[in-house]
Amino acid sequence: xxxxxxxxxxxxxxxxxxxxxxxxxxxxxxxxxxxxxxxxxxxxxxxxxxxxxxxxxxxxxxxxxxxxxxxxxxxxxxxxxxxxxxxxxxxxxxxxxxxxxxxxxxxxxxxxxxxxxxxxxxxxxxxxxxxxxxxxxxxxxxxxxxxxxxxxxxxxxxxxxxxxxxxxxxxxxxxxxxxxxxxxxxxxxxxxxxxxxxxxxxxxxxxxxxxxxxxxxxxxxxxxxxxxxxxxxxxxxxxxxxxxxxxxxxxxxxxxxxxxxxxxxxxxxxxxxxxxxxxxxxxxxxxxxxxxxxxxxxxxxxxxxxxxxxxxxxxxxxxxxxxxxxxxxxxxxxxxxxxxxxxxxxxxxxxxxxxxxxxxxxxxxxxxxxxxxxxxxxx
Numbered sequence: 031x032x033x034x035x036x037x038x039x040x041x042x043x044x045x046x047x048x049x050x051x052x053x054x055x056x057x058x059x060x061x062x063x064x065x066x067x068x069x070x071x072x073x074x075x076x077x078x079x080x081x082x083x084x085x086x087x088x089x090x091x092x093x094x095x096x097x098x099x100x101x102x103x104x105x106x107x108x109x110x111x112x113x114x115x116x117x118x119x120x121x122x123x124x125x126x127x128x129x130x131x132x133x134x135x136x137x138x139x140x141x142x143x144x145x146x147x148x149x150x151x152x153x154x155x156x157x158x159x160x161x162x163x164x165x166x167x168x169x170x171x172x173x174x175x176x177x178x179x180x181x182x183x184x185x186x187x188x189x190x191x192x193x194x195x196x197x198x199x200x201x202x203x204x205x206x207x208x209x210x211x212x213x214x215x216x217x218x219x220x221x222x223x224x225x226x227x228x229x230x231x232x233x234x235x236x237x238x239x240x241x242x243x244x245x246x247x248x249x250x251x252x253x254x255x256x257x258x259x260x261x262x263x264x265x266x267x268x269x270x271x272x273x274x275x276x277x278x279x280x281x282x283x284x285x286x287x288x289x290x291x292x293x294x295x296x297x298x299x300x301x302x303x304x305x306x307x308x309x310x311x312x313x314x315x316x317x318x319x320x321x322x323x324x325x326x327x328x329x330x331x332x333x334x335x336x337x338x339x340x341x342x343x344x345x346x347x348x349x350x351x352x353x354x355x356x357x358x359x360x361x362x363x364x365x366x367x368x369x370x371x372x373x374x375x376x377x378x379x380x381x382x383x384x385x386x387x388x389x390x391x392x393x394x395x396x397x398x399x400x401x402x403x404x405x406x407x408x409x
Contacts, residue, residue, distance in 0.1 A: 034060045034149075036342065037170055037184035039156050039197050042071065042132070044314030044331035045190030046139035050088070051339035053146035060182050061143060062154040062170070068137045072295055074325045075129040075241050075249050076102075076228060080393045081329035082124045084336055093138040094130045100242045101126035104227035107382070108276070109375050115227075122397045127228070129241045129249065135328070154180050159187060159200045159310070167201055167309030186342060187310045190331075195316035198303055203312060206355075207362060209300035211370030213321055214259040216268045217251035218289025219243070224282050228325075231275045232378055235371050237323060238275040248286075253323060255371045256297030264292055295322060300366055302358050305351035313338055318358050321369030324385065326361070333357065333396055357395065360388040 036052055038045045041063035049061040065071075077085070085091040095101075103126050106115045118127055130138075144150055153175035160169035160183060169183035189197025197203075225248045229240040237253040252271035260267050269288070278284055302318040305311060313334035320326055334354060341350035364384045367373060373381060 032060060032182040034058045034182060034184045036060070036186045036188060037062070037182050038188040038190055039063075039170060039195075040190030040192065040314070040316070041065075041140055041143075041150060041152070042136045042190065042314075042331075043139060043328055044316075044335055045188070046136060046143050047084075047088070047332055047335035048188060048190065048313060048339055049148040049150070050090075050139060050143035050146050051335060052342060053143060053148040055339065055343050057342075059143070059148040060184065061140075061148050061150045062156065062172075062180075062182075063150075063152050064155040066152050067140060067150075068133055071132050071136075072293055073132045074322045074327055075131065075243055076325040076328070077128050077130075078326060078329040078389055079118075079121070079124050079127065080389065080396045081332045082127055083122050083393065083397055084332045086123060088142070090138050090142050091128075093141075094128055094134060097130065097134045097138075098244050099128045099130040099134065100226075100244075102128060102227050102242060106227060106229045108229065108231045109379070110233055122393060129228075129243045131244045134244055151180075156191070156196050159197065162309075165308070167307070170197075185309070188338070189310065189312045189316040190314050191316050193298065193315045193319055195303075195312065197310060198312055198316050201307055201310045201312075203304040203307065203310075203317075205301055205303050207300075207302040209321075209362065209366035209369070211321060211366040211368065211372070212256040212297040212299045213237070213253050213323055213369045213371065214256040214297040215251050215253045215295040215322055216259075216264065216271065216292055217249055218268070218292045219247040220250050220283075220289060221247055221287040223248040223250070223286035229279075231279075232375065233275050234374060236271060236275040237371075238272055239325075240279070241325075250283075250289075251322075259296065264294065268292055297321075300362060300369065302355070302362065305354050306347040311338055311342075311347055311350065318354065320358075320361060320365045323369050324361065324365045326365075326389070329389075329392075333392065336396060353395065357388070357392050360391060361385060364388070
């Protein structure tokens with residue numbers, strides 16, 4: 031049985047980033063994941079400023095850029111009869127946003143974690159938690175791909191294992207807040223589509239987005255309330271929703287090559303779970319979840335990694351929980367309204383401005399610690 035300072039379940043953005051930061055601080059870290067290295071996953075792709083800032087501070091952004099991830103220097107909001115384009119202004123050393131494929135971002139963070147000294151084990155499915163005599167969580171148990179039993183002890187067990195988190199369930203994490211808005215999304219990757227920035231389209235009961243990503247492709251999504259997602263031909267539904275929301279984007283969709291394969295998120299309401307307990311903590315979607323229309327999931331995960339790593343070293347997990355709850359509270363209700371499509375366009379504009387203010391406050395929060403704090407990559 032292995033013994034570590036920290037064992038982390040889930041080797042994607044939240045888990046890999048946390049493993050990297052803790053290993054840089056000299057802790058013995060084990061990172062496990064049931065999937066394989068470099069596997070793709072459902073994602074909104076889009077990084078907000080706080081996420082780009084953290085990747086840059088950690089020395090990981092250069093690899094994301096080197097993989098051909100295009101810079102995003104403007105965001106366009108299309109409301110049908112009106113549109114607004116906002117330039118990305120340089121702040122906190124960030125002059126562009128990025129939307130990497132998860133095969134790029136997750137691998138970059140996992141490699142950085144391994145380079146920092148973290149041990150990574152893929153193909154491990156965690157089925158339960160170990161506890162000491164006092165009932166405190168003391169590690170994980172499960173099995174590897176061969177079916178062989180796998181156990182590891184640790185002073186801190188971190189759940190970075192998504193919305194259906196085994197760590198959250200087995201630790202008995204309470205659900206502190208549950209939303210009511212629930213949107214469904216269909217997306218795919220288009221080739222030859224002219225899009226040099228983020229583009230968000232909104233119509234009553236509909237949304238869509240263009241997100242430039244790697245290999246010259248654009249992730250194009252169409253969203254509706256979950257209960258309105260029609261059964262049947264997925265491709266026909268997707269193209270019908272895009273036509274209703276974008277109007278063909280001035281002919282650009284007709285001139286581009288549509289995807290052969292589509293991905294679907296059927297929707298679930300947002301939530302916030304208890305952030306930590308005796309011997310355990312939750313980060314990323316395991317701890318809190320905002321609807322994909324917020325395009326904030328990756329940035330949430332990176333922020334959690336940053337704040338948990340600092341709290342784990344100081345021994346004050348309460349500070350991690352307070353920080354997460356402060357940011358989540360500022361965004362939760364407005365994202366819930368947007369995700370529920372309970373808006374007309376004037377109400378939506380006000381909600382988007384409120385969300386933008388909350389994101390700006392988050393940037394100030396993550397940029398607060400010294401740029402070269404322990405665990406930060408230095409030039």
